[in-house]
Structures are given as structure tokens and as C-alpha cells.
Amino acid sequence: MAFIKKIRTASRPDDQRDGARDHDGLILKLDSADATTRRWAARDLAGDPRASAALLVRLQCESEVSVREVILTSLMRIADPAAIAGLVACLRSEDASLRNEAIEAMKALPADVGPIMRDLLIDPDPDVRIFAINVLESLRHPDVESWLLDVIDRDPLVNVCGTAVDLLTEVGTAASHDGLERLKVRFAAEPYIQFAAALALKRIAPA
Amino acid sequence: MTQTATISADDFLKFQEFFYRKTGIRFEDTKRYFVDKRLIERIGQSGTRNFREYFSLLRFEADGTELQALVNLMTVNETYFFREDYQFDCLVKSILPEIVARKKDKAPIRIWALPSSSGEEAYTIAMCLIERWPGIRDHDVEIISSDIDTGILAQAKAGLYSARSVAHVPEAYMRKYFTKKAAGFQIDDDLRNAVEFTRVNLQDPADVRPYRHFDVIFCRNLLIYFDDLSRKQAAETFYDALCPGGFILLGHSESMSRISSLFQIRKFADAIVYQRAGVERS
Amino acid sequence: MKRILIVDDAATVRMYHRAILESAGYAVDEAVNGIEALEKALQFTYDLYLVDVNMPKMDGYAFLRELRQHEDLPQAPAVMISTEAELVDRTKAYEAGANFYILKPTRPDSLTGHVRVLLGEPQP
Numbered sequence: 001m002a003f004i005k006k007i008r009t010a011s012r013p014d015d016q017r018d019g020a021r022d023h024d025g026l027i028l029k030l031d032s033a034d035a036t037t038r039r040w041a042a043r044d045l046a047g048d049p050r051a052s053a054a055l056l057v058r059l060q061c062e063s064e065v066s067v068r069e070v071i072l073t074s075l076m077r078i079a080d081p082a083a084i085a086g087l088v089a090c091l092r093s094e095d096a097s098l099r100n101e102a103i104e105a106m107k108a109l110p111a112d113v114g115p116i117m118r119d120l121l122i123d124p125d126p127d128v129r130i131f132a133i134n135v136l137e138s139l140r141h142p143d144v145e146s147w148l149l150d151v152i153d154r155d156p157l158v159n160v161c162g163t164a165v166d167l168l169t170e171v172g173t174a175a176s177h178d179g180l181e182r183l184k185v186r187f188a189a190e191p192y193i194q195f196a197a198a199l200a201l202k203r204i205a206p207a
Numbered sequence: 208m209t210q211t212a213t214i215s216a217d218d219f220l221k222f223q224e225f226f227y228r229k230t231g232i233r234f235e236d237t238k239r240y241f242v243d244k245r246l247i248e249r250i251g252q253s254g255t256r257n258f259r260e261y262f263s264l265l266r267f268e269a270d271g272t273e274l275q276a277l278v279n280l281m282t283v284n285e286t287y288f289f290r291e292d293y294q295f296d297c298l299v300k301s302i303l304p305e306i307v308a309r310k311k312d313k314a315p316i317r318i319w320a321l322p323s324s325s326g327e328e329a330y331t332i333a334m335c336l337i338e339r340w341p342g343i344r345d346h347d348v349e350i351i352s353s354d355i356d357t358g359i360l361a362q363a364k365a366g367l368y369s370a371r372s373v374a375h376v377p378e379a380y381m382r383k384y385f386t387k388k389a390a391g392f393q394i395d396d397d398l399r400n401a402v403e404f405t406r407v408n409l410q411d412p413a414d415v416r417p418y419r420h421f422d423v424i425f426c427r428n429l430l431i432y433f434d435d436l437s438r439k440q441a442a443e444t445f446y447d448a449l450c451p452g453g454f455i456l457l458g459h460s461e462s463m464s465r466i467s468s469l470f471q472i473r474k475f476a477d478a479i480v481y482q483r484a485g486v487e488r489s
Numbered sequence: 490m491k492r493i494l495i496v497d498d499a500a501t502v503r504m505y506h507r508a509i510l511e512s513a514g515y516a517v518d519e520a521v522n523g524i525e526a527l528e529k530a531l532q533f534t535y536d537l538y539l540v541d542v543n544m545p546k547m548d549g550y551a552f553l554r555e556l557r558q559h560e561d562l563p564q565a566p567a568v569m570i571s572t573e574a575e576l577v578d579r580t581k582a583y584e585a586g587a588n589f590y591i592l593k594p595t596r597p598d599s600l601t602g603h604v605r606v607l608l609g610e611p612q613p
């Protein structure tokens with residue numbers, strides 16, 4: 001017969017865990033020279049609400065993507081005001097990967113981030129406004145549609161409005177009808193806006 | 208009597224885009240009947256009155272349970288021997304040879320298959336290794352298969368199967384590894400002893416911590432039922448469960464594109480699989 | 490019929506570009522991010538890639554870099570589509586492996602014109 005062996009799944013000797021795995025010990029391990037150590041420390045801090053600040057600091061300088069991803073998951077689990085504020089700050093980063101990772105992390109935020117989203121939607125930086133709309137894609141907040149309607153009525157930039165209309169094709173209701181018609185008039189010369197607004201109008205429940 | 212909901216062409220497109228974004232599965236027009244029937248069923252079950260209300264629930268529900276119920280209904284859950292067997296071909300023809308070629312020690316090759324469900328997948332792997340992989344003569348292999356449900360694990364350990372479950376087992380393997388009993392087809396002891404079944408909750412960090420140093424992980428048709436954050440977390444768990452250079456295989460209609468950026472894509476003759484990078488920067 | 494892969498996380502943008510390109514006589518496939526795009530590119534042969542910049546999990550730059558260094562993938566031309574107008578971003582696009590860079594929102598004639606040029610086809 002075949003050489004398939006069944007061996008107990010005990011940890012191998014090199015898995016012995018050294019050092020304390022309490023809050024302070026784990027925070028220290030976030031700066032270990034070894035990526036695996038940093039990753040496990042970040043993972044074990046997922047349940048620790050006091051860890052947001054340290055995780056965010058590490059996120060800014062962490063070059064190993066596997067560690068960054070676990071830091072983000074932990075921040076998403078903690079989701080306290082400090083974690084959320086830190087993720088929002090990442091939206092302004094020069095680092096495109098970090099920005100995109102932050103957008104994704106924010107998509108998992110609880111619905112009570114309403115006031116934060118409203119501010120981001122009127123941020124002076126148009127890219128931040130677009131990223132905020134990207135976050136709304138998964139946000140389960142009852143005001144998402146009305147925020148998007150404000151954007152298409154007021155935002156001067158075609159790409160910000162375009163991003164908002166894309167989301168309205170999914171979440172728009174009869175309440176969006178007039179706003180979408182006004183948008184078509186405002187950007188009459190933009191084929192993409194005409195296409196997207198027409199699609200959203202078609203998808204909306206009959207007015 | 209309440210009217211049955213109907214699904215318009217636009218409703219279908221809205222659902223199609225949403226489901227594609229969430230799961231990567233795209234239902235084409237040819238699947239209208241399949242999809243409409245199930246949407247109508249969920250509309251009824253969820254207490255909503257029409258597609259518009261149902262979609263709003265789907266989109267805005269805080270804990271995502273309706274989406275999970277919908278995914279369950281839209282995907283085929285059946286398990287049987289040699290399901291999606293092109294992946295086992297890939298294991299034997301491409302993955303194991305590559306693992307063996309770079310192997311520098313005598314430690315066993317470790318394979319983790321989850322969810323075990325009633326064991327079909329793990330026993331299929333064992334059969335394929337014995338019957339189709341010449342390297343089994345020279346290398347030890349450890350197969351561990353896990354599930355959260357102790358009841359189904361007991362079934363897996365017992366190894367008794369229905370005719371439906373063994374329908375895709377080659378005739379020669381049936382003769383060699385199964386005995387026909389009154390209650391079904393019984394897997395022989397040699398094969399039963401080739402797999403270790405363990406209880407694991409993938410979402411519990413304490414449970415998964417000892418699962419390390421795997422060369423191959425099969426996680427087929429499980430992550431599709433998780434929410435976005437749990438899926439991401441599971442992928443990160445698998446990253447640490449794998450050796451550098453280790454491989455992970457997802458279900459036929461699943462993709463890391465909806466889950467995690469941590470893995471490299473590898474195309475082999477029989478399948479596309481994912482790989483943890485071989486060398487890690489510190 | 491030539492086949493184009495549209496890589497963009499926005500469903501409406503994919504639909505819009507699909508409508509334009511199908512009208513112009515091309516077959517079209519879609520991907521929502523760089524990972525899905527690579528998976529499709531490994532399974533099907535594309536004559537051109539239309540690539541958005543900002544996408545989750547693997548953005549347009551990362552996709553192009555992977556594409557250009559992958560031995561198994563046919564090296565079709567890639568058009569990068571983005572909102573960024575600064576020169577530094579065009580440079581980044583070309584360095585990643587884009588053949589051309591155009592701004593959003595696109596216009597049908599402009600898009601099909603550039604696609605035809607990159608595919609070596611005559612303008613009508």
C-alpha cells in the first residue's frame with residue numbers, strides 16, 4: 001500500500017512562541033525584523049481596542065504586503081474611532097496601494113460612520129471625494145442615496161459625479177429621478193454621463 | 208393571496224452586476240430561469256414584497272445574512288468523490304512534482320483539505336496520490352481534513368457513502384477501495400487511516416494557530432459563503448498555514464480577485480491555482 | 490474578431506466601454522480588478538487591454554507590471570484610463586507598461602480611434 005502517514009498535528013519546535021503575547025509584548029513585536037513575527041502580532045491584536053494607534057503607525061512604514069493586509073484586517077475588526085480616523089488619513093497618502101487598501105478597509109466599516117462620510121464627500125480634494133463614494137459602495141447606511149444625490153447636484157467635477165451615478169444605478173430609487181435628469185442637463189456634452197444617467201433612470205423603480 | 212413577485216430584465220441585470228461584484232460569478236441570460244426562481248423564493252422567504260424591496264434588503268442589511276442565504280441558494284453545494292477532478296489532476300501532474308523538485312528535507316508533504324464535509328474530497332486526494340502519483344513511493348504525505356461540524360466529521364471518519372456520492376469514482380478504484388454494504392459503499396481501512404480528520408473553526412484564530420507548514424491547501428466552495436471581512440481573514444490564515452511557495456486551490460467558480468491580493472496566480476495545464484511567494488522580505 | 494479585456498471596478502464604466510467597443514466590432518470581456526484580469530488573460534487571448542487605474546486588490550499599474558513580466562502572457566497593447574492628468578502619472582503608466590494613456594471620462598470616437606491605431610487597423 002501507499003506511504004501516506006498520519007502524524008499528530010502538534011506544532012513543530014520552531015513554533016515555540018517566545019516573549020509575552022499580552023498587549024505590550026505584541027506591540028513590541030509589531031516592529032520585529034521578521035515579517036512572520038510582525039504578522040502574527042498584528043493578527044493577535046485584532047481583538048485589542050487599544051492597538052489602533054500602534055497598528056496605524058506600523059501600517060505607514062510596513063513594506064511587506066502580507067503584514068499590511070493583516071494590520072488592515074485587525075483595524076477593520078477593531079473599527080474604533082481611532083482606527084477609522086487613521087484609515088481616513090490613509091486616503092490622502094501618496095502611496096496608491098495604501099490608499100486603495102484603506103478604501104477597501106473602510107468598506108467594511110459599521111454604518112455609524114455617517115458624519116465622517118458626509119465630510120469626505122465635500123472634501124476639497126476631488127480624489128478623496130471619489131474615494132469616499134467608492135467606500136459607499138458597501139456601506140450599509142440609510143442615507144447613502146441622499147448623499148449621492150447631493151453629489152450629483154452640487155459637485156462641479158464630472159468624474160466625481162460619474163462615480164456617484166455609477167453607484168446610483170445600484171442604490172437609486174424614485175427619489176433620484178429628478179436629480180438624475182438635472183445631471184443630464186448639466187453635463188449635456190459628456191457622453192459617459194448621458195449613458196450612466198440614462199442607465200440609472202432605467203433601473204429606478206417607476207416614479 | 209399575495210402575488211408572486213416577478214423579475215424584470217432590468218431587475219436581473221441589477222442582480223447580475225451585484226452578484227458578480229460580490230462573488231465573481233456572472234449569471235448570463237441563459238440562466239434567467241435558474242436565477243429568477245431562486246430570487247422569487249428568497250423574496251418570499253425574506254418577507255419582502257418585490258424585487259426592489261428585496262434588493263434593498265440585500266444591499267443594506269447590516270449583518271449580510273440574506274446575502275449569504277442567497278449565495279447558498281445560487282451555488283451548487285453537493286459534495287461527491289472526484290468533484291472538480293481537474294484540480295486533482297493538477298495536484299498530481301504539476302503541483303507535487305514542483306514541490307518535490309524544490310524539496311530540501313525529508314519532512315512529509317502536507318496537504319490540508321477543508322471543509323472536509325463527509326470526507327469525499329480528502330479520500331479522493333488519497334486515492335489520486337496512490338493511483339496517479341509515482342512520487343508516492345518516495346515521499347511521505349500527510350493529509351489533514353477539517354470541518355467545524357463534529358457530526359459530519361464523524362461521518363467522514365466512518366467512510367460510508369451513497370451511490371450518488373461515488374458515481375464519479377472509476378470502476379477500478381471502486382473495486383480496490385470500497386466494499387459494498389447494505390447501507391452503502393464502505394471505504395477500506397487503509398484509506399480511512401490515510402486521512403486525519405480534525406475539528407476546526409477557520410474563523411477562530413486559536414483553532415487555526417497550529418495549522419502551519421502546509422504544502423497544499425484545498426479550500427473549495429467554502430469562502431464563497433463567508434462575508435467580505437471573514438474571507439479576507441481566511442485568506443490571511445491560509446497564507447500563514449502555507450510554507451513559502453505553498454499552493455492553495457479554490458472552488459471552480461471562486462477567485463482570489465474577490466478575496467485577497469496575497470497570492471500569486473499560477474497557471475498549470477489543468478488548472479489555475481494560487482501560490483504564496485517563495486521568498487519573503489523581512 | 491479581435492477581443493478586448495476591459496479592466497475597471499465600476500460596472501457602469503465597463504458597460505459604457507463595452508457598448509462603444511462592441512459597436513465598433515470588437516468582442517469584449519470584463520474584469521473588476523487586476524487579479525481577475527490576470528486570471529482571464531491566462532485563459533483567453535486578448536488583442537488589447539483597457540485598464541483603469543484605481544481598483545481594489547490589484548490596481549492598474551500593478552496589473553500592467555505583472556502582465557509585462559509574465560512569460561506566459563501574450564503582450565497585447567494596453568490603454569490606461571484614469572482621472573489623473575498630471576505628467577507624473579502618464580510617466581508612471583508608460584513605465585508600468587501602458588502603450589497609451591487617456592483621461593476619463595472617455596468619448597466614443599476618441600476611444601475607438603485610439604483602439605484602432607493600437608490594433609493597427611485603418612480608421613474608417
